[in-house]
Amino acid sequence: MQIAIESPIDMHLHLRDNAMLRLAAPLSAETFAGAVVMPNLLPPVTDAAAMEAYARRIGAACGPDFRPWMTLFLKDQGERELLAARSFSNFFGLKLYPAGVTTNSGGGVLRFDRIGRTLAVMQEMGVPLLVHGESRGFVMDREREFLAVYRSLAEQYPGLTISMEHITTAAALRLLDEYENLVATVTLQHLLFTLDDLAGGLLRPELFCKPVVKRPEDREALCEAALNGHPRLMFGSDSAPHPRSNKECLGCAAGVFTAPFALQRLAGLFAEAGRLENLQAFVSGNARCIYGFAPPVKRVVLTDVPFHIPALYRGFGESVVPMGAGEWIPWSVSAPLPGASACG
Amino acid sequence: MQIAIESPIDMHLHLRDNAMLRLAAPLSAETFAGAVVMPNLLPPVTDAAAMEAYARRIGAACGPDFRPWMTLFLKDQGERELLAARSFSNFFGLKLYPAGVTTNSGGGVLRFDRIGRTLAVMQEMGVPLLVHGESRGFVMDREREFLAVYRSLAEQYPGLTISMEHITTAAALRLLDEYENLVATVTLQHLLFTLDDLAGGLLRPELFCKPVVKRPEDREALCEAALNGHPRLMFGSDSAPHPRSNKECLGCAAGVFTAPFALQRLAGLFAEAGRLENLQAFVSGNARCIYGFAPPVKRVVLTDVPFHIPALYRGFGESVVPMGAGEWIPWSVSAPLPGASACG
Numbered sequence: 001m002q003i004a005i006e007s008p009i010d011m012h013l014h015l016r017d018n019a020m021l022r023l024a025a026p027l028s029a030e031t032f033a034g035a036v037v038m039p040n041l042l043p044p045v046t047d048a049a050a051m052e053a054y055a056r057r058i059g060a061a062c063g064p065d066f067r068p069w070m071t072l073f074l075k076d077q078g079e080r081e082l083l084a085a086r087s088f089s090n091f092f093g094l095k096l097y098p099a100g101v102t103t104n105s106g107g108g109v110l111r112f113d114r115i116g117r118t119l120a121v122m123q124e125m126g127v128p129l130l131v132h133g134e135s136r137g138f139v140m141d142r143e144r145e146f147l148a149v150y151r152s153l154a155e156q157y158p159g160l161t162i163s164m165e166h167i168t169t170a171a172a173l174r175l176l177d178e179y180e181n182l183v184a185t186v187t188l189q190h191l192l193f194t195l196d197d198l199a200g201g202l203l204r205p206e207l208f209c210k211p212v213v214k215r216p217e218d219r220e221a222l223c224e225a226a227l228n229g230h231p232r233l234m235f236g237s238d239s240a241p242h243p244r245s246n247k248e249c250l251g252c253a254a255g256v257f258t259a260p261f262a263l264q265r266l267a268g269l270f271a272e273a274g275r276l277e278n279l280q281a282f283v284s285g286n287a288r289c290i291y292g293f294a295p296p297v298k299r300v301v302l303t304d305v306p307f308h309i310p311a312l313y314r315g316f317g318e319s320v321v322p323m324g325a326g327e328w329i330p331w332s333v334s335a336p337l338p339g340a341s342a343c344g
Numbered sequence: 345m346q347i348a349i350e351s352p353i354d355m356h357l358h359l360r361d362n363a364m365l366r367l368a369a370p371l372s373a374e375t376f377a378g379a380v381v382m383p384n385l386l387p388p389v390t391d392a393a394a395m396e397a398y399a400r401r402i403g404a405a406c407g408p409d410f411r412p413w414m415t416l417f418l419k420d421q422g423e424r425e426l427l428a429a430r431s432f433s434n435f436f437g438l439k440l441y442p443a444g445v446t447t448n449s450g451g452g453v454l455r456f457d458r459i460g461r462t463l464a465v466m467q468e469m470g471v472p473l474l475v476h477g478e479s480r481g482f483v484m485d486r487e488r489e490f491l492a493v494y495r496s497l498a499e500q501y502p503g504l505t506i507s508m509e510h511i512t513t514a515a516a517l518r519l520l521d522e523y524e525n526l527v528a529t530v531t532l533q534h535l536l537f538t539l540d541d542l543a544g545g546l547l548r549p550e551l552f553c554k555p556v557v558k559r560p561e562d563r564e565a566l567c568e569a570a571l572n573g574h575p576r577l578m579f580g581s582d583s584a585p586h587p588r589s590n591k592e593c594l595g596c597a598a599g600v601f602t603a604p605f606a607l608q609r610l611a612g613l614f615a616e617a618g619r620l621e622n623l624q625a626f627v628s629g630n631a632r633c634i635y636g637f638a639p640p641v642k643r644v645v646l647t648d649v650p651f652h653i654p655a656l657y658r659g660f661g662e663s664v665v666p667m668g669a670g671e672w673i674p675w676s677v678s679a680p681l682p683g684a685s686a687c688g
Contacts, residue, residue: 138538138539138560139539139544140539195482195483195484200483202597202598203597203598204595205547205549205596208547212543215482215484216482247594248594249592250548250592251547252547253546253547325594
């Protein structure tokens, strides 16, 4: 069996910087036409100059056929800063991190009542808001507790497109359906796993991410929405490369590395459910409809020939353990066909 | 400040075997007068001969001043096997593992309706039943789901003392109060930590055990019961040494190593809550009342002088990462005074 996917887009990607960027970015570019790139470097990407420089480093790492849609780390940017950002054609939106909830989010937002000016300007300019939606409560409740913030933002800024990033619960899906200006991304790991997979048998650091994987009924609800082509649910891998030494240790970093085979694994998931016809919308179509994206032309042909996930991805002095290291997955890429230099 | 504890007992201890036993057992014997030793070796300890041989190996590792109360792994033992076991003065009870729920439990019980004969004989002979009370459901629900089994056992065998081992939830505590023939043990880690500590920040394999640490309200309920001297709640460390290579890896074993400093850490916890007067009952008195234990005479003097937990316990070619490796805790042992050779 085969399926061709046109210009797959990863709506939530961590590429880090320096050697890790040079290792990770080409692995995303192998199967994706572009990705929305997160700004939580150290220090975070907060202005147009830093963003453009980061985009150049990404381009240098993976070439012109992969389009990085760039984001700024939301602080208290105003009209001037947003105009400067918007003059850059690859600028996409602002990412809101509540302070301290995930990797490199220490400089994030502490009080939501202090970012009203920025959000008002974003709404006026049509700049999307991407949100890491977790409270600082008990780890299994953080997303649910944050839903009140989403609700408040959706009501206060009806003209602002608010993306609930990497949602993990059935409750978030229900909220998504309540407000037209909410959209959402979901990762591969939250479609496949629950806390049982992370900590129900042996403890598996390769599956540890923020937000943590949740309950079986949450996973099932997310799967059902993705497989049935929910028009405001998009694939965002949240793929995050960490050095192996930060995963196999006593204080293991949050982040799951899936970018090199996420599309293949999704094809297997959609095929198994008899829903391959909805994969195009999930990995590209919905994002194009919602944001008017024009990704580089790239046709990726997927086939039900098993693919072996390497035990480790190495390069440039870095090594990253992927999700499912050493396992076989049922689908692989038979022919990624990069388009012409349509990259913005 | 100082407090003297008479003959502290660890009501739930894993010592493993061979080199690990030789490393771990003396560390328990430093502060405890005795311990109830778990039988989940590979193969499990299922008969009197294996139990006596294991007790001899424990004695060889830590000397005569530490009393190991021995348990058998519950299979389908009958009157003959239990009589043989009971002829050994250090025999304590049988441990029920539902098949596959924790380390080395593969040979455990699959169907509770098949062990009625064994339980009836135990009740008749006054042999306690110790239970790892988890279902095979979602990891956060396993203990709660198992409570129906506890309830059924408590009602079917009113003359059997049933110990709910290492309880982790407020719901288990409520059940404990419903039946006179239920008793319970609780670990140090379940008094101190929740899933937030295991997976809410970085992922911490050193805190990973079965049953997993639970919600804040569960921890609070357990603490309240222990600190207030609940007469049927006893300290059982569930301390379980795993080689370091099995904790810092991609498939991390369940088990937390606390035995060498559990008593000191408990002293800090009880002192902080102003409940030092209840520590004696929790770590010794309750067990003596419930089971009529006569532990070796040993007075341990604890004092509020900080103790540094080593990064690693090493010996005999093994190395074990303890809970809180490298951290300081507020209390230490100022004078462990082993009694005469009162060991049974």
